[in-house]
Amino acid sequence: MVTIDEVRAFASTLPRSSEAFVRGRVKFRIGRIVYLSFSRDGTVMGFAFPKDWRDQLVESEPQKYSLPGESDLRYHWVHVRLDAIDADEMRELVEDAWAFTVPKRVAEDYAASRH
DSSP: OOOHHHHHHHHTTSTTEEEEEETTEEEEEETTEEEEEEOTTSSEEEEEOOHHHHHHHHHHOTTTEEOOOGGGTTSSEEEEEGGGOOHHHHHHHHHHHHHHHSOHHHHHHHHHHTO
16 A cells, blocks of 8 residues: 555655645646646545556556546546555556656656666
């Protein structure tokens, strides 16, 4: 199980990532674009994810992943229950959401620095 504090600690290390508190929710952004958001109770994390693949993701593990509410279906977004993932999966989801949002060159430089 992963906690919101573990996600916050990791997300805050990513280049250009900033934390915001909006309408009672913790969010992480690149500029004005949100790539992570948490439910008010901190049990669910929404994250940037390609629309074309999200139905497959949710169908593959419906106990873990879910689609956003109908008003948010127009966005590249999906939800995951934090109690259903481990630290490695959390880091992968957060990095992928971040990389999906930052300029491609920033993501490439980050990836290169990790190898």
